[in-house]
Amino acid sequence: MMKRWRERLGRLDSLFLRLFLLMWVTLVLSHVVAFSVVSPVGTRWMGRLSTEGAAALPPLPSLPPGNPLAGDGGRPPGPAWRPPAPPMLGPDGERRPVGGGMPARALWLDYALRALLIGVGAAIGARWLSVPMRRLAQASTTLSQGLAEGRDPPALDDAHGTVEVRDSARAFNRMAQALKHQFDQRSLHMAAVSHDLRTPLTRLRLRLEQLPSDAARAAGADIRAMDELIDASLAVVREQATGARPALLDLGALLQSLTDDLAEQGLPVTLVGDGEAAPALHVRAHPASLRRVVDNLVDNALRYGGAARLGCRRVDGWAEVTVDDDGPGIAPEQLERVFQPWVRLPDGTGTSGNGLGLAIARDLTQREGGTLTMGNRAEGGLRVSLRLHLE
Template structure:
């Protein structure tokens, strides 16, 4: 049989049961030798006889004494037809010389109760140490699996290849688990890529009808054409932002150091040019730059979605940013009716739409929008290592708070 074939056969029988059985057996043998050498009246005298007697010199495995811990002869039981006394050839004979002077009625050395207690204590300690070592040894594959599972979501969010576990290491159960995890991770990576591709395809295909709309603007009255041109420009910006976010995730673009205040000012200026009531807090002007490490397109999309939500339901959007809570907090406030406290968490789930009082709705009375703006903002914020929360303002309106770690 070749070495490779032998190795493959051993891999097939390398199970968790076999490893645990061997570990327990080795621990039991070691604990027996150590406890016998320390607690037994015979001490380590058996070691000197190994060279001449071989395995016959090894100490016997003791059994629990009957009727509690009492003095009893130490050694293997006598064979049928032989002397009733234990066969202790090689051990101290009944001549008055023994390690502790404790003997039975026939003068044979016995193991007192105190030595038995010490014997059992040493065995318990050594078995406990063996169990601790074995638990750490056998749980190592589970720790590797937990580590890989913890980094899987972050890796998929950043567009990196998912972590792969070595399917050649460990027992049969561990190798099967590694194979199942790797298969799942590859399937998730493929699904993420397909979803991003579909989103990019839809955004790209929208450019064709937008181009036709631009050509037809010349047939409209000047006032109508100007308003339509602004809507088309907003749609173009939305398409560019969506493609930029998909590109960042697909290419695993690393976060970049950026000036948060400058980004907020740029976004405010762009919205103001469209005639939208968006303002930025004056205290940002002249203040020290707030630098964060994030992906520019994703961060702009987060704040843009929060601004759109404030404009749709709160009639205006006021932006501010300041250091706090160990990072930077971006606030987007509006003057709308706010949200019921029980709906603050639910509204950030996908496809959830609430009809605010006074807010425009669909012709059939349903709330406007698709219910994805806040859900997308929350997802992108978590990908950037941030947090997003909503709260009602005491003076009325809603406040969206985006926390980002400082660079």
């Protein structure tokens, strides 16, 4: 029985009802306080309230009589001001007040007290009604961070509050679960594709035995590169799906290792920076994701610029990694567009690609709390700058 009554009352609870009750209580309270403090009639019934009870309460006017802009408050001339008599019936049957108004000083004090109390009521009401919005904003921030780190989305309380608050909480919870499902499905499909590529690669290795030795070695190197790419993709998906915590990494050592691996393959990749080959800068990030970002940037520089020069330095509390190339550069109005998925700018070189490398690199960088920007160098070519927070 009580539960049914609570459900019925819950359906009536709304922002309109709460605002109506709050403003009604505030207005009544402002009248009572102003009348009790300013009006001589009001100050007398305060003393009689303990003995006569509610019978001592006088009628409360919505506003005190008088004009606050007049010097005398609109009261008639005389040696001393007395409170106006109660309204009486005039000859035409209408109620007309007898006597003058209150002094201007008392009127201003009355109005000030009312404005102050109404302002306090409005502040309390704004804070009271904004609590659900603050919870929604906090849950939205937590949702984006949780999806990026593979955690379960937050759930808002949809059993308490006004009708509008409960409906908003239910809609947010449904949206959060749908987004989590989409992220999980995307990661699952990516992992499945990477995993299924193992089978054709294994068959290719078996067929290499029928090729001449030189061709077999070249094809074997390509297969190893594909294996490494698959391993890197699976590692990134695994970090995101399991919610692995970021690790403390030596950024200089990571760049040095990557540069050495590519240089051994005969690729024009070098590491330079402020007089040191690999400055010791420590950042907190997911190793596989950070390696994938740098790999994509270097691959893009080699494909379109012919060479890649990596730099590493400290800039205002950030660790900055730069990747320079010697390519033709990009028109300034296209510098942001190339970070969008499936965008490939015409360069006349005939190089292949799907326009995903830079988009993936920026997405992974933002997941690590960093920034990825691009600009043309004065001496020619492009510079891509990756910044991560220093530890």
